[in-house]
Amino acid sequence: MGSLKVTLCAGVAVVLAALTPTAYAADGGGVTVTPASPAPGADVALKISGCAGTTGSAASAAFVADAKLVGAAGTLAGETRVRTSLEPGSYDVKITCGSVTVKGAIKVVADGSQSPSAPPSAPASPVAPVHAGGGGTAHLAAVDARAAGPGTAHAVVGLLLAGVAAAAVALRSARRSRRTG
Numbered sequence: 001m002g003s004l005k006v007t008l009c010a011g012v013a014v015v016l017a018a019l020t021p022t023a024y025a026a027d028g029g030g031v032t033v034t035p036a037s038p039a040p041g042a043d044v045a046l047k048i049s050g051c052a053g054t055t056g057s058a059a060s061a062a063f064v065a066d067a068k069l070v071g072a073a074g075t076l077a078g079e080t081r082v083r084t085s086l087e088p089g090s091y092d093v094k095i096t097c098g099s100v101t102v103k104g105a106i107k108v109v110a111d112g113s114q115s116p117s118a119p120p121s122a123p124a125s126p127v128a129p130v131h132a133g134g135g136g137t138a139h140l141a142a143v144d145a146r147a148a149g150p151g152t153a154h155a156v157v158g159l160l161l162a163g164v165a166a167a168a169v170a171l172r173s174a175r176r177s178r179r180t181g
Helices: 002-026 136-142 152-180
Strands: 031-034 043-051 055-062 067-072 074-081 089-095 100-108
Touching: 031 100, 043 055, 043 067, 043 089, 043 100, 055 074
Parallel strands: none
Antiparallel strands: 031 043, 043 074, 055 067, 055 089, 067 074, 089 100
């Protein structure tokens, strides 16, 4: 009978934990963004309390990439960066943890270090994909295979190796024929 009580209590706790974040986050008390009003290109830290799970995500058109939220049951945290090409304004944010989805907004403000008419300096976050990959073979992509084909030196080395191999086979077969004969 004791295990039945534990099972029922655990089930009630799970149901309460699943329902609590919705009510708690809906009144704005469960989500924290630092800084509260970031400038384009700024790093932001997100924290949500009241989640039943240990992982979650925060997505927004204002972010360079979705923020992956991790932590202990109850509090999740993560970081992301605000796009450098954003105009100041309010952008929707969708935070998901477990089966709970919280919608909010982030207010992006103009960067005070530049005048409004000055063009922005080099972006602090990527604005285009980087051409990467290939691992250790990346240098081979730039080399023309026809121009770097085998030359005279390769042919000489190949002939020498073939001669050594032929001599080794001949010596071994000569020794074998002496033993059997």
